[in-house]
Amino acid sequence: MLSTNSFINGKASEEDRKWMWRALSLARLSEGCTRPNPPVGAVVVKNGVEIGSGRHLKAGGPHAEVNAFDSCRKSAVGSTLYVTLEPCSTTGRTPPCTDRILREGVSRVVVGCIDRNSRHCGKGIELLRQHGVEVVTGICEADALKLVEPFFKHISTGMPFVTLKLGMTMDGRIADRYGTSQWITGEPARRQVQQLRRRADAVMVGSGTVLADNPSLLCRIGGGDNLLRVAVDSRAKTAKQWRRWKIFTDQAAGRTIVATGEDRVADFSAAQANGVRVWGFKLDPDGHLPLTDLLRRLGAETNAMHLLCEGGGGLAGALHHNGLVDEYRLFQAPAILNDGRAMAAFSFGEHRLADMRRLKIVKVQRVGSDLLTVLRPDGGPSAN
Ligand code: AOF
Ligand code: ZN
Numbered sequence: 001m002l003s004t005n006s007f008i009n010g011k012a013s014e015e016d017r018k019w020m021w022r023a024l025s026l027a028r029l030s031e032g033c034t035r036p037n038p039p040v041g042a043v044v045v046k047n048g049v050e051i052g053s054g055r056h057l058k059a060g061g062p063h064a065e066v067n068a069f070d071s072c073r074k075s076a077v078g079s080t081l082y083v084t085l086e087p088c089s090t091t092g093r094t095p096p097c098t099d100r101i102l103r104e105g106v107s108r109v110v111v112g113c114i115d116r117n118s119r120h121c122g123k124g125i126e127l128l129r130q131h132g133v134e135v136v137t138g139i140c141e142a143d144a145l146k147l148v149e150p151f152f153k154h155i156s157t158g159m160p161f162v163t164l165k166l167g168m169t170m171d172g173r174i175a176d177r178y179g180t181s182q183w184i185t186g187e188p189a190r191r192q193v194q195q196l197r198r199r200a201d202a203v204m205v206g207s208g209t210v211l212a213d214n215p216s217l218l219c220r221i222g223g224g225d226n227l228l229r230v231a232v233d234s235r236a237k238t239a240k241q242w243r244r245w246k247i248f249t250d251q252a253a254g255r256t257i258v259a260t261g262e263d264r265v266a267d268f269s270a271a272q273a274n275g276v277r278v279w280g281f282k283l284d285p286d287g288h289l290p291l292t293d294l295l296r297r298l299g300a301e302t303n304a305m306h307l308l309c310e311g312g313g314g315l316a317g318a319l320h321h322n323g324l325v326d327e328y329r330l331f332q333a334p335a336i337l338n339d340g341r342a343m344a345a346f347s348f349g350e351h352r353l354a355d356m357r358r359l360k361i362v363k364v365q366r367v368g369s370d371l372l373t374v375l376r377p378d379g380g381p382s383a384n
Helices: 014-029 064-070 097-104 123-130 141-157 187-199 207-213 262-273 291-301 313-321
Strands: 041-046 049-055 080-085 108-113 134-137 161-169 173-175 202-206 228-232 256-261 277-281 306-309 327-333 359-367 370-377
Touching: 014 041, 014 049, 014 064, 014 080, 014 108, 014 141, 041 064, 049 064, 064 080, 064 097, 080 141, 097 123, 108 123, 108 141, 123 134, 141 161, 161 187, 161 313, 187 306, 187 327, 187 359, 187 370, 202 207, 202 313, 207 228, 207 313, 228 291, 256 262, 262 277, 277 291, 306 313, 327 359
Parallel strands: 080 108, 108 134, 161 306, 161 327, 202 228, 202 306, 228 256, 256 277
Antiparallel strands: 041 049, 041 080, 161 173, 327 370, 359 370
């Protein structure tokens, strides 16, 4: 995990943590809206009082710091700026925030975490210090890092951060043998899934889930207006009766991508005419769609930084098998289905115990009457 302790200087206090917490809560409102840019929040405080605040709303638009200064009710001279991510120091789509900070006469800048974007990466902090501004870093750092983790993954690998969410029984079943899956987990767990969709850039399911549940995959709690929907359907099982499936026919059909075998693309021509994007991939000799290529293409063509996979078992198993999951969020209902032919949460290929991929538990929490276990690949960062 990136630690910026070496940057810490100046005085950090409870007061600093309180204002950084406020900046973080602003930034969280921007999750799922800013791709390929990070969600960032900023607060300007003078004599212990907030005089302005802002967040980054959209790529190409003003950065959080600029929105915060623009909202100020009085001069920011001598104020403290709280910002969840290191201020930028070069011109991108917008001018450098460090210029604006210096122009405003801010005397102190408190930063949540260092920007891993190689264009910045500590340079903004150095520049501010050279101009006599006191800079404190690493305040609420774990929370600040968690917020920009998908941005860091996307900027460093070109692929989205992958969260895998599954709702299952205690014996690891996501549906009965007939495909009935609604509902295994309770309402509070399902509400958390809506929150996950709001924060994601894209939600992904396998064709079996489309056929069994006909999900809308929309975010029903407000926000999520740019949420992409991805269906992985290597053999074009959803093509023939495409009009039946909500993701191909509803108002948001233009935000649906179907990933299929390259020789199956034509099967989706009617759905395509309805605005659905159809991506063809060369299947591997076992007929599996190359998921790494799909993630790369999503990162490159849609700028998706955070992908939420909601099953089913085949897709979850394939992502896991290929080491493509960054975080597992497994909701378990206190129930045992007790049927060896029911649908397993993970089912991809044949695996021996000796080859089993080990994970580490990051968090265990009760959600209503269900149990949430958050896991990460062993050796990865441990944010939750
Ligand atoms: C943002 N919003 O609030 C901050 C960012 O192309 P630009 O000019 O928008 O610059 C994007 C980069 O600026 C971004 O990759 C990140 O490293 C840095 N900081 N970006 O979009 C913000 N503070
Ligand atoms: Zn900036």
